Amino acid sequence: MGPARPADDRPVDPTPVDTTDLPPTPLRDRNIPAEAWIQAPEALKALGLDIGHHLVAYKREINGWLLWRAGPARRARSRYMAVARHDPNRRHTFDLQPDGTGEGDAPDGSRPTSFRTWKELLRDHPADS
Numbered sequence: 417m418g419p420a421r422p423a424d425d426r427p428v429d430p431t432p433v434d435t436t437d438l439p440p441t442p443l444r445d446r447n448i449p450a451e452a453w454i455q456a457p458e459a460l461k462a463l464g465l466d467i468g469h470h471l472v473a474y475k476r477e478i479n480g481w482l483l484w485r486a487g488p489a490r491r492a493r494s495r496y497m498a499v500a501r502h503d504p505n506r507r508h509t510f511d512l513q514p515d516g517t518g519e520g521d522a523p524d525g526s527r528p529t530s531f532r533t534w535k536e537l538l539r540d541h542p543a544d545s
């Protein structure tokens with residue numbers, strides 16, 4: 417582990433990684449691309465293609481949900497996907513606009529427009545339930 421770097425300046429580490437090896441807390445020194453995740457569903461690998469972002473990077477775990485992002489961390493369009501750790505076919509997305517607005521689908525069936533609310537719904541609805 418090296419020093420912390422801004423999210424968009426971290427080098428991409430293409431080393432293959434199993435689900436059990438994805439860290440629960442945010443990475444500060446590198447980005448793990450979706451292509452390196454052995455169990456990655458194709459929908460995750462293609463998450464940002466239609467918005468012009470090829471890199472889909474792992475961010476952290478939230479209550480059994482593996483959080484990934486396509487696009488920059490700030491001031492640009494990006495898309496997030498939460499994938500259930502034990503069932504990659506269970507997933508939810510959130511589209512974030514440059515102005516901070518957005519829309520997503522959450523595990524409780526709602527359509528939050530706040531990224532914070534979407535993450536709180538992931539926290540409050542465990543992926544294993």
